[in-house]
Amino acid sequence: MKIYALSDLHLSHAETKPMDIFGEVWINHMDIIVDHWVKIIREEDRVLIPGDISWAMRMDKARIDLDMLEDLPGYKICIRGNHDYWWDRPGKLNAQYNKLYFLQNKAYMIDKLAICGSRGWICAGSVNFNEEDERILDRELIRLRLSLDDAIKNQAKEIIVMLHYPPTNNADRLSPFISLFKEYPVCHVVYGHLHDETSWQGALQGMNEGIRYDLVSADYLKFIPKLIRA
Template sequence: MGLFAIGDLHFGFAVSKPMDIFGENWKNHSEKIIENWKREVTEEDTVLLPGDISWGMRLPEAAADLDVIDSLPGRKILLSGNHDYWWKSSSRLAGQYPEMAFLKNDAVPWEKSFICGTRGWLCPNERSFTPEDEKIYKREQIRLRLSLDAAIKAGAEDIIVMMHFPPVNEKREPSAFTEILGEYPVKRVVYGHLHGAANHKNALQGERDGILYELVAADYLDFCPKRIL
């Protein structure tokens, strides 16, 4: 069974939110993702979706997008992003979509590994970092530990982490997130959020301190789920 990842689907089947204002490559991006997904992913595979899944503001609007995702091949493990305002209750989502896992403060087994994660946030020394960002940054550290501790409690010896925000600032400096990741048997981290060539160029990629970091934002992957294992 393969493990795939793609973030920032930005589906909007029930709302009017054209994405091509962000670049010509975003034109008909939802159709591209669906077509590529069906070609690359089988029912035996698992797909990680690290945030910014739907433009819906409330669950009834997001349901149109979640229904599409639910119908696609493979098992799906979802994480909330900064635009996923519809995500209020993970238990309610799990009840409505029992075949999908909604990751929050917990861990999900995959093969001999565990999938952990949290949304993350801006890191210190970002140009726009504010005192309010500092509060969220600290709260997300707690949520990351909760997820990782849940995996360790379940006997994890190999952990894959997904975050929505990159775990470092735009200068790729170490952060509290990378320090926490280094305390656990984390082998790989996937994240999204970064869009456009300039941001892609500055993304943290490759191995650092024994952990492999990968950007899996949809536009960086040319709207095709990436097989990471």
């Protein structure tokens, strides 16, 4: 079993959302995702999907996208992104699929390795950060702590964290998310959300104070799932 990560799939089988307005790299991107996926992922593998899964606004519209993911090889662990408006109660979603797991407030266990996560949010110091942002940030930190605590309850020795948003501002390597990681045996953090060269260049990547960080936005990875654990 191997663990891969690929964020920001932005599937749109039921919604008219031509992604090539964001650049030529997005032309026929859903076909490209499937082509790479079936060549790389095996049935026993896990694929972490840190949000922005489908452009659908409602679950009945998202179903065709989720069914496509269900049919692809491997088990997929998903968290909510800022565009996943269709996201319903995780328990309800999990009851509908066998190879898709919707993660919120819990940990997904693989022996003593835990997969934890939350959507995350922009951090204080971001442009136009306001009281509403602070409220959402506090809520996401609570959700992440609940997920991490569930990992410890299940005797996790190592933890991989998924966030949709980057864990810190480009100009500041400190954040409440990074402080929270240090309270637990977090070894690896994957995140997405970023879709331009400037953001990619400033993103936190590689080892930082004993934790590895990887940006896994689909366009950044050219739609090739990134191996994060062999």
